[in-house]
Amino acid sequence: xxxxxxxxxxxxxxxxxxxxxxxxxxxxxxxxxxxxxxxxxxxxxxxxxxxxxxxxxxxxxxxxxxxxxxxxxxxxxxxxxxxxxxxxxxxxxxxxxxxxxxxxxxxxxxxxxxxx
Amino acid sequence: xxxxxxxxxxxxxxxxxxxxxxxxxxxxxxxxxxxxxxxxxxxxxxxxxxxxxxxxxxxxxxxxxxxxxxxxxxxxxxxxxxxxxxxxxxxxxxxxxxxxxxxxxxxxxxxxxxxx
Amino acid sequence: xxxxxxxxxxxxxxxxxxxxxxxxxxxxxxxxxxxxxxxxxxxxxxxxxxxxxxxxxxxxxxxxxxxxxxxxxxxxxxxxxxxxxxxxxxxxxxxxxxxxxxxxxxxxxxxxxxxx
Numbered sequence: 001x002x003x004x005x006x007x008x009x010x011x012x013x014x015x016x017x018x019x020x021x022x023x024x025x026x027x028x029x030x031x032x033x034x035x036x037x038x039x040x041x042x043x044x045x046x047x048x049x050x051x052x053x054x055x056x057x058x059x060x061x062x063x064x065x066x067x068x069x070x071x072x073x074x075x076x077x078x079x080x081x082x083x084x085x086x087x088x089x090x091x092x093x094x095x096x097x098x099x100x101x102x103x104x105x106x107x108x109x110x111x112x113x114x115x116x
Numbered sequence: 117x118x119x120x121x122x123x124x125x126x127x128x129x130x131x132x133x134x135x136x137x138x139x140x141x142x143x144x145x146x147x148x149x150x151x152x153x154x155x156x157x158x159x160x161x162x163x164x165x166x167x168x169x170x171x172x173x174x175x176x177x178x179x180x181x182x183x184x185x186x187x188x189x190x191x192x193x194x195x196x197x198x199x200x201x202x203x204x205x206x207x208x209x210x211x212x213x214x215x216x217x218x219x220x221x222x223x224x225x226x227x228x229x230x231x232x
Numbered sequence: 233x234x235x236x237x238x239x240x241x242x243x244x245x246x247x248x249x250x251x252x253x254x255x256x257x258x259x260x261x262x263x264x265x266x267x268x269x270x271x272x273x274x275x276x277x278x279x280x281x282x283x284x285x286x287x288x289x290x291x292x293x294x295x296x297x298x299x300x301x302x303x304x305x306x307x308x309x310x311x312x313x314x315x316x317x318x319x320x321x322x323x324x325x326x327x328x329x330x331x332x333x334x335x336x337x338x339x340x341x342x343x344x345x346x347x348x
Contacts, residue, residue, distance in 0.1 A: 004177060004231055006206060011199060013210035017179050019231050020137065021252065024180045026209035061236060063249050064256045066182075066298075066343070068213045072332045083243060090238060093258035094245035095343045097300050098332035100188045100214035111182070111211045115236055115251050120293060120347055122322060127315060129326035133295050135347050136253065140296045142325035182298075184329050216304045216330035227298070227327045 007054065016051045018116070022063075023055045026111040033105040037074040040107050041081035048112060057114045059085070062092040066111040068099040078108055123170065132167045134232070138179075139171045142227040149221040153190040156223045157197035164228060173230045175201070178208040182227040184215040194224055239286065248283045250348070254295075255287045258343040265337035269306040272339045273313035280344060289346045291317070294324040298343040300331040310340055 008015035017024040028047060030040035045059075052058050069078050075096060092112075101109050124131035133140040144163060146156035161175075168174050185194055191212060208228075217225050240247035249256040260279060262272035277291075284290050301310050307328060324344075333341050 004179065004206070006208075009207045011204070012195060012202070012207065013181075014207045015209065017209045019179050022179075024209040024229075026180055026182075026211045063236065063251050063254075064258055064343075064345075065245075066211070066258075068211070072334065075334065079244060086244070088243070090236070091241045091244065091246045092238075093247065093249045093256040093343070095258045095298070095300070095341060096334065097341065102188065102191060102212065109211060109213065111180075111209070113180075113256075120295065120322070122324075125323045127320070128311060128318070128323065129297075130323045131325065133325045135295050138295075140325040140345075142296055142298075142327045182327070184327070218304065218307060218328065225327060225329065227296075227325070229296075 016055060018055050021116050023052065023057045023114040023116060025051050028110045029102065029106045029108070033103070037069065037077040037107045038081045041078045042085070044108065044110050045081060045085040048110065052114055055116065057116050060087040060090040061115045062112055063115055064093040064113045067094065067096040068101060068109045069096065070098065070101055070107050072098045074107070132171060134171050137232050139168065139173045139230040139232060141167050144226045145218065145222045145224070149219070153185065153193040153223045154197045157194045158201070160224065160226050161197060161201040164226065168230055171232065173232050176203040176206040177231045178228055179231055180209040180229045183210065183212040184217060184225045185212065186214065186217055186223050188214045190223070248287060250287050253348050255284065255289045255346040255348060257283050260342045261334065261338045261340070265335065269301065269309040269339045270313045273310045274317070276340065276342050277313060277317040280342065284346055287348065289348050292319040292322040293347045294344055295347055296325040296345045299326065299328040300333060300341045301328060302330065302333055302339050304330045306339070
C-alpha cells in the first residue's frame with residue numbers, strides 16, 4: 001500500500017496531496033473573485049505558500065506549474081504577480097494557457113507539483 | 117536504463133505508462149460519443165478503473181487528475197459522475213478546465229497520475 | 233533539502249527541471265512562428281530532444297506529454313510531426329487539447345515529463 005496523505009478535501013478533490021517525496025496541489029482559484037487577474041494570482045500564490053509549508057515544502061522546490069487564465073491578453077498581469085512572488089533562482093517548468101474556468105469571474109487557476 | 121512499462125499503445129500514444137511507483141494515464145475519452153457529459157464521464161471513469169487495476173493501482177491511489185470539458189456549463193454533469201465514482205476518503209488533486217477536444221462530439225477527456 | 237537542478241531559466245520559468253529520477257520540460261514553443269502547425273511542432277520536438285539529452289534522458293523515456301494547439305482542425309498536422317518523431321515502441325501517455333497560447337502566432341506548446 002502506498003503512503004499517500006490528502007488534505008483540504010471537499011466533495012470532489014483534495015487541494016493538497018503528498019506522496020513520498022512529491023507534493024501535488026490543484027484546484028486553486030481565488031476566493032475573492034472581485035479582484036483582477038493580478039490580485040487573484042497573488043491570492044492563489046499566497047495560498048500555495050501555505051499549502052506547501054503544510055507539506056514541508058516551499059516555492060523554491062516547485063518542479064512544475066500549470067497556469068490557466070481566462071484571457072491571454074491579461075497574461076502580463078498574471079506574470080507581474082508571479083514574478084514578484086517566485087524564487088528567481090529556483091523557477092519551475094511552467095505552462096500558461098487560456099481556458100474558461102469553473103465560474104465566470106474566476107480569472108486564473110493554478111496546478112503545482114513540488115518536491116518535499 | 118529506466119524501467120518503464122507501456123500498455124494500450126496506438127500510433128501516437130500509450131494510454132497507460134508505469135514508471136517505478138507511478139502510473140500515468142492519458143488520452144482517455146469515451147468511445148460512445150452519443151452519450152452526454154455525464155455518460156461520457158462515467159464511461160471514462162470505468163475505463164480508468166480497469167487501467168489502474170492492470171497496473172496494480174486503484175482509484176483510491178490517484179494523486180492528481182486533469183479534466184477537460186468542452187462546455188463549462190456542463191461541469192455539474194461531469195461532477196455528478198465523478199462524485200458517484202470517486203473514493204470520497206481518498207480524493208486526488210484535480211483541475212477541471214474548458215477546452216475544445218479531438219473530435220466535436222468528444223465532451224470530456226481525463227488525464228491521471230496515480231501511485232501503485 | 234531536495235536535490236533539484238534547473239536549466240534554461242528566464243525571468244519566469246525554467247525550461248528544464250530535474251528532480252531525482254524525473255525530468256520536467258515546459259514552456260516549449262517554436263521560435264520561428266512563421267512556420268505552420270507541423271513546422272512549429274517539429275521545431276519544438278527537436279528542442280525536446282536536446283533538452284532531454286542534456287538531462288541524460290531521451291524521447292524513448294518520456295512518460296507523459298501535454299500538447300496544446302490553437303486550432304483543433306490542425307491536429308493532424310501536429311500529429312504528422314509527432315508520429316515522424318516519436319519512438320513508436322515507447323510512446324508516452326499524451327493529451328492534446330485546444331487552447332489559446334502566449335502569442336497569437338504561437339500555434340503549439342508542449343509540456344513533458346520523462347524518466348532519466
